[in-house]
Amino acid sequence: MSYKRVTYISLLICIVFAVIFYIKSLELPTTSTSAAFGPSAFPQFIILLIVIFSVISFFFTMKQEDEKLTFENTKYVIFTILLTGIVTLLWQMFGTIYGMFYLLLFIFLMILLFIYNPAKNSLRKVLTTIGFSVVITLFVYIVFEKMLRVVFN
Amino acid sequence: MEALFSFDFSTLFTAINMFSIVFGTLFGLLVGALPGLGSTIGIALLLPVTYTMQPMPAVLLLVSVYMAAEYGGSISAIVLGIPGTAAAVATVLDGSPMAKQGFPGKALAYSLTASTIGGLAGGLVLITLTVPLSKLTIRFSDPEFVMLGILGLVCVASLSSKDVPKSIISVLFGLLLSLVGQDSLVGFPRFTFGNLTLLAGISYIPLIVGMFAFSEIFIMLGGELNKRYVRDNKNLRTKITWKEFKNVWKNILRGSIIGALTGILPGLGGGPASWFAYTEAKRAAKNPEDFGKGEPNGIAAPESANNAAVGGAMIPLLTLGIPGSPSTAVILGALMIQGIRPGPMVFVTEPDLINGIFWGFFLAVIAMYFMGKYTTSLWARILTIPNYVLIPIILVLAYIGAYSKDLNITDVWIALIAGIVAYFMRKLNYSLPAFILAFILGPLIETGMRRSLMLSDGSFRIFIERGYSLAILIMIIIMLGSQIYTKRKKIRSNKP
Numbered sequence: 155m156s157y158k159r160v161t162y163i164s165l166l167i168c169i170v171f172a173v174i175f176y177i178k179s180l181e182l183p184t185t186s187t188s189a190a191f192g193p194s195a196f197p198q199f200i201i202l203l204i205v206i207f208s209v210i211s212f213f214f215t216m217k218q219e220d221e222k223l224t225f226e227n228t229k230y231v232i233f234t235i236l237l238t239g240i241v242t243l244l245w246q247m248f249g250t251i252y253g254m255f256y257l258l259l260f261i262f263l264m265i266l267l268f269i270y271n272p273a274k275n276s277l278r279k280v281l282t283t284i285g286f287s288v289v290i291t292l293f294v295y296i297v298f299e300k301m302l303r304v305v306f307n
Numbered sequence: 308m309e310a311l312f313s314f315d316f317s318t319l320f321t322a323i324n325m326f327s328i329v330f331g332t333l334f335g336l337l338v339g340a341l342p343g344l345g346s347t348i349g350i351a352l353l354l355p356v357t358y359t360m361q362p363m364p365a366v367l368l369l370v371s372v373y374m375a376a377e378y379g380g381s382i383s384a385i386v387l388g389i390p391g392t393a394a395a396v397a398t399v400l401d402g403s404p405m406a407k408q409g410f411p412g413k414a415l416a417y418s419l420t421a422s423t424i425g426g427l428a429g430g431l432v433l434i435t436l437t438v439p440l441s442k443l444t445i446r447f448s449d450p451e452f453v454m455l456g457i458l459g460l461v462c463v464a465s466l467s468s469k470d471v472p473k474s475i476i477s478v479l480f481g482l483l484l485s486l487v488g489q490d491s492l493v494g495f496p497r498f499t500f501g502n503l504t505l506l507a508g509i510s511y512i513p514l515i516v517g518m519f520a521f522s523e524i525f526i527m528l529g530g531e532l533n534k535r536y537v538r539d540n541k542n543l544r545t546k547i548t549w550k551e552f553k554n555v556w557k558n559i560l561r562g563s564i565i566g567a568l569t570g571i572l573p574g575l576g577g578g579p580a581s582w583f584a585y586t587e588a589k590r591a592a593k594n595p596e597d598f599g600k601g602e603p604n605g606i607a608a609p610e611s612a613n614n615a616a617v618g619g620a621m622i623p624l625l626t627l628g629i630p631g632s633p634s635t636a637v638i639l640g641a642l643m644i645q646g647i648r649p650g651p652m653v654f655v656t657e658p659d660l661i662n663g664i665f666w667g668f669f670l671a672v673i674a675m676y677f678m679g680k681y682t683t684s685l686w687a688r689i690l691t692i693p694n695y696v697l698i699p700i701i702l703v704l705a706y707i708g709a710y711s712k713d714l715n716i717t718d719v720w721i722a723l724i725a726g727i728v729a730y731f732m733r734k735l736n737y738s739l740p741a742f743i744l745a746f747i748l749g750p751l752i753e754t755g756m757r758r759s760l761m762l763s764d765g766s767f768r769i770f771i772e773r774g775y776s777l778a779i780l781i782m783i784i785i786m787l788g789s790q791i792y793t794k795r796k797k798i799r800s801n802k803p
Contacts (some may be wrong), residue, residue, distance in 0.1 A: 155340075155413065157735075160734075160735060161735055164731065164735055164737075165476075168476060168480070171480075171484075173712060175483060178497075178498050178500070179497075181496065181497075182490075182495060182497060183493075186325065187508065187779075191756070191757050191765075192493070193490040193492070193493060193495045193497055196486065196757070197483060197497065197498070200483050200486075201483065201790075202483050203475075203479050204476060204480065206475060206481070207472055207475045207479065210472050211470075211472035211473055211476060223735075223736070224732060225529065226529035227528050227529045227532075229531075230528040230529075231528050231529065231730070234524070234525070234528060234702070235525075235723070235727060238609070238723055239704070239723065240477070241410045241714060242435075242719050242720060242723065245716060246716045247621045251715070254527070258403045259703065262591050263699055263703065266698070266699040266702070267695065267699055269695065269769060270528075270694075270695035270699070271532075271534050271695045272532055272695065274412055284423050286367065286696060286699075290699070290700060290703060294707065298355065298707055298711065301368045302356060302359050302711075303359060303557055304355065304358075304707070304710075304711045304714070305714055
């Protein structure tokens with residue numbers, strides 16, 4: 155993937171975000187009775203600078219030599235993000251049930267440890283995965299819930 | 308200064324404080340030694356542990372992690388040739404060749420000795436400069452804090468990334484996102500998009516955890532998952548003779564001064580400090596051709612500098628409430644969770660805590676020396692843990708770290724999203740330190756600016772009419788001018 159191309163896309167996203175924030179800032183009062191500058195002045199100034207520097211960065215990038223941008227093991231990265239999201243969503247939905255967090259944590263660890271482990275599938279791999287998952291889950295329970303009083307439900 | 312020596316040491320030498328220092332040091336050595344982690348992630352991962360602690364042990368724990376991680380970074384730099392932290396990159400140049408010549412223990416001994424002296428020098432600078440600076444900054448008002456905030460952003464934007472326009476964009480987005488939530492002066496909700504949980508603003512602890520820890524996990528996933536770093540643990544005994552020490556003491560001293568002063572500047576910290584010290588050591592050497600081939604001074608100079616930078620980075624945090632680095636930003640978060648707002652007034656309201664931090668800082672350095680001396684081979688052995696086990700552990704700790712500040716699942720979402728964004732930012736050379744510092748300094752700059760303009764009936768002259776404010780403005784102009792001059796010079800020298 156071209157570094158320059160991805161940079162241009164990122165700068166475009168920056169400008170889109172700036173425009174969204176600018177539209178939202180129009181809902182804010184421009185002046186207030188208690189302050190010389192209202193709540194919209196500073197954000198609008200920042201937004202203006204974001205647009206200006208995005209354009210400058212565009213030309214700056216154009217002058218640079220292009221290079222290849224690599225995203226290694228993207229399947230693992232995407233899988234980890236999705237799994238973390240799903241676990242968080244399930245925790246949000248069923249978190250009031252006592253012990254649900256630990257069940258989800260155990261399953262989460264099992265899946266990650268199993269998927270990440272490059273060894274061939276075998277009974278030993280399954281047992282190692284279960285062993286590590288149990289130890290880490292127990293560690294979280296003892297250290298965070300029992301010792302530090304962090305409540306997970 | 309009198310208060311420093313009349314400090315009641317019985318409040319420092321408590322079991323919990325000693326435990327915090329020892330545990331923090333061991334954890335710091337671990338996260339420093341593991342390539343990719345480092346002090347910011349280490350401090351962020353331990354943050355939940357501090358929520359139920361008293362302020363002093365909480366800060367000592369995090370300072371010990373910060374200090375030890377700087378030395379820990381050199382373990383993998385020397386043993387494996389892979390720097391554990393950004394601050395240990397310069398150490399690789401001579402540490403790795405010396406290890407390959409069969410003397411890894413000797414290289415580690417140079418590193419440990421230099422780190423210890425650098426840490427002590429940083430502590431001395433911290434004690435010496437903090438009290439007079441706090442007496443000066445107590446006279447500061449809104450215009451000065453606005454200028455200091457801008458100075459910090461100028462430093463971090465111009466020095467923290469090779470792509471300056473992208474660093475500036477990172478600063479600007481940090482500022483913009485810091486404005487989400489209720490306006491501090493008139494209470495008007497801004498950029499909350501109808502979400503009530505955003506009324507209090509975006510919590511910066513999950514943001515830091517996400518940007519540093521989650522993004523690092525995604526980067527690690529891009530590497531080899533079955534990677535085991537260490538080959539063998541032979542010759543790891545860390546000892547140097549008096550004669551060997553005499554050969555490097557000048558560069559340790561020079562590195563310590565460079566490190567402590569560099570640490571004070573926002574956005575720099577251990578990484579640039581170690582490079583400055585390495586370059587200076589090589590420039591001043593009678594044998595510059597030996598650098599890169601296992602020259603002891605090439606290890607001693609950067610290692611003393613990166614540990615001295617820890618003390619330097621604590622100075623703006625304590626005197627102004629402005630963190631100089633991402634690591635001190637997390638320590639600031641820990642203090643604020645404890646209900647303590649660092650700044651000039653903290654010396655009046657919390658003198659015991661401040662003096663405890665000062666003396667505890669030295670204890671952390673001593674702990675680092677002894678733990679480093681006797682446990683280095685253990686950390687080298689821990690590098691045999693493969694990444695496929697390490698990544699889920701770090702992920703779970705980061706996940707809980709984001710959640711446990713307010714026991715709020717929304718914070719986990721913030722951390723996850725921040726991690727994804729930061730992953731791309733790192734790939735594209737945007738600056739994470741610049742973003743985070745701007746996010747923290749944003750409210751200070753905006754509120755200070757609006758309050759200043761209220762006092763001056765909307766006139767910007769208030770920023771040049773006050774002596775201190777004008778002095779800081781001149782520093783900003785000099786900083787910008789020197790940056791522009793350096794860039795132009797570089798461009799000119801690159802032209803054929």
